[in-house]
Amino acid sequence: MSLDPTMRATIILAAALHDVGKLTLPARLWTSSAPLPRRERCLAQRHSVRGHALLRDLDPPVAQLVADAALTHHEAWDGSGYPGGLCGTEIPLVGRMVGLCDVYSALREARPYKQSVSHADAVEMLTAPDPALRTHRGMFDPDLLSIFLAAGTQVQAAFESPPGDADGSWRHLMQTAVRGRAVCADRSTAV
Numbered sequence: 001m002s003l004d005p006t007m008r009a010t011i012i013l014a015a016a017l018h019d020v021g022k023l024t025l026p027a028r029l030w031t032s033s034a035p036l037p038r039r040e041r042c043l044a045q046r047h048s049v050r051g052h053a054l055l056r057d058l059d060p061p062v063a064q065l066v067a068d069a070a071l072t073h074h075e076a077w078d079g080s081g082y083p084g085g086l087c088g089t090e091i092p093l094v095g096r097m098v099g100l101c102d103v104y105s106a107l108r109e110a111r112p113y114k115q116s117v118s119h120a121d122a123v124e125m126l127t128a129p130d131p132a133l134r135t136h137r138g139m140f141d142p143d144l145l146s147i148f149l150a151a152g153t154q155v156q157a158a159f160e161s162p163p164g165d166a167d168g169s170w171r172h173l174m175q176t177a178v179r180g181r182a183v184c185a186d187r188s189t190a191v
């Protein structure tokens, strides 16, 4: 995928800030070791709208992309995502990119309620045809998913190597998305 340097830098920024809305919500939502009850899950899902509200007043044109990523990184290609239930190319490209990296890295990370999985298992979960799974192939832009899977070695290295290689590649985007989510989860409101 070919992107000009300005667009690339903006997408990196969008990846870093995609979960910033979590800062406005209680920390318990991200630290629970049990599945959240429906009401709490709905509250947690508000982080995308809250993030958009925080970012939309940045200077354009950066604001549009960065705020779009915050708002749409949980939308799904098949319309099963949130908050808007957008389908296909209704979802901005930056939201599709950040969302894919976000899901991959979430699968690879240990959480209070689940263990981490290997790269191979994460790929299997990204591409499984069963729509009943929490993650499934239909969630993702098929062209973007193909590019992502073709870059499998880079993607795996991005997740498993220390940060610092700011080259704007998948590796950099992945590391930025991981750090952005971790920082926001750590600093969200302790209630």
Ligand SMILES: [Fe+2]
Residues within 6 Å of the ligand: 018, 019, 047, 073, 074
């Ligand atoms: Fe998120």
